[in-house]
């Protein structure tokens with residue numbers, strides 16, 4: 274039976290209490306101090322992942338650093354060293370491939386150095402994350418009655434590993450595409466590539482609020498530690514797919530705006546009688562897309578490196594989509610801020626959006 278591992282880290286200091294309940298009453302600073310000095314360790318044994326073709330087992334391994342510590346709170350070399358040590362824990366557990374979760378795939382060169390230092394295969398999971406972000410956005414748009422081909426679609430974080438491939442694939446089907454991030458030069462390069470590949474002219478913008486005020490569909494996939502979507506900037510009836518961890522959209526947006534649909538990108542149903550033996554905030558038998566990619570590769574016996582670096586190949590997105598289907602991984606029902614989103618809820622958002630739009634006309 275092939276074995277995989279997946280490296281996780283506490284997104285915020287509060288997550289530390291998910292594993293160490295005795296820290297529940299501690300301050301964030303105290304929790305951060307504790308994790309900083311902890312070595313990587315096995316969180317849980319994952320059993321029951323089974324497709325029609327194969328069965329695998331795996332492990333969650335902790336890289337004890339919070340999002341803030343991974344992106345600047347500790348020196349970059351220290352963060353990278355800890356991710357590599359977490360990879361070595363995965364090796365010792367017998368894993369043949371390891372996935373890099375959340376910001377462990379963003380630090381440094383998106384997995385390339387980590388892969389050089391490990392004997393086993395490494396993936397960021399970004400190919401399947403792209404595939405599911407696009408599937409979720411298309412389905413959410415359809416349910417909100419937004420015609421994706423004609424809509425104005427904004428990708429926030431469009432020069433990043435995930436955002437860039439999302440944008441290149443969207444350019445094949447969307448007429449009005451807006452690429453958003455802080456560095457215009459990098460965005461310009463993505464727009465050039467899109468023009469060469471699809472003949473389409475994508476707009477670029479470093480003004481998130483303005484770009485979002487005109488968008489019908491927003492795919493948010495930045496590596497920002499802070500929320501980037503301003504609740505008041507969005508159009509009534511807009512669809513927002515938040516792929517980022519930490520999130521780009523605050524729960525306040527959902528509270529203040531009952532006329533827009535916000536869905537989590539990349540929630541996937543995992544085949545088999547799966548037990549993760551750890552609560553990471555999702556319903557049983559569902560995972561993030563990046564975790565799913567690691568499991569799909571282990572089931573398929575593709576145990577070498579896969580999605581690495583900031584230039585993910587379109588063919589890999591297509592291949593992992595085929596393999597996901599083969600092994601029975603499916604996009605899960607919509608979730609928003611750790612709650613399921615029903616069709617009735619979407620109908621209420623649509624009706625509210627019509628009222629708001631009429632009152633503004």
Ligand SMILES: NC(=O)c1ccc[n+]([C@@H]2O[C@H](COP(=O)([O-])OP(=O)(O)OC[C@H]3O[C@@H](n4cnc5c(N)ncnc54)[C@H](OP(=O)(O)O)[C@@H]3O)[C@@H](O)[C@H]2O)c1
Pocket residue numbers: 374375376378379383397398399402429430431432433434435436453454455456457459481494495496497501516517518519538539561562563564583
């Ligand atoms: N849901 C899942 O299954 C899943 C799987 C993998 C990764 N992720 C998450 O996806 C996110 C992106 O990962 P990645 O590997 O694509 O990261 P990346 O390669 O570092 O790209 C990040 C992008 O965000 C932009 N950005 C950063 N801060 C910004 C800000 N304040 N405002 C606007 N744009 C900003 C960057 O451009 P500038 O620097 O020019 O602004 C860049 O375009 C991370 O949060 C990661 O944890 C989720």
